[in-house]
Amino acid sequence: MNIYDTLASLSITLPAMATPAAAYVPFVQTGNLVFLSGHIAKKDGKPWVGQLGKNMDTAEGQAAARAIAIDLMGTLHAAVGDLNRIKRIVKVMSLVNSTGDFTEQHLVTNGASELLGQVFGDKGAHARSAFGVAQIPLGACVEIELIAELA
16 A cells, blocks of 8 residues: 555645754654644644634544644654655654534544544554643644654
8 A cells, every 4th residue: 555645535735844943853753653743733834723612523633633643744754755764653642622512522633533543544543632722822723732653
């Protein structure tokens, strides 16, 4: 299975790696693990602002998480040169900007997890955490970070 053929079949074009907005690097590789910094949701090139349970519903949050997964794959491609080198998506951590009574952070995060599974197949099955938080930088609705293992 060629990852780029799968992406093309899903009509996904990977974006260029984004420039960090603060004092950090987009990724760090140590041994055969690649750690991607958190990526915030973007819509039309700008932060996808909103709070789940207040002015966004779960379906819109899932779309935002899916968009982040595409950005993460763009950064992962820049980090390793070829997504076919990925042995496994190891871990995804998702922060969902949500009200105190919103309890579907796990469903929001499925937007990213399901796409990673579609693209990487069994290699995309990963451990995961999904948290509700009071706020995310720039008011973004979702932020996700990822750890991948290289073959």
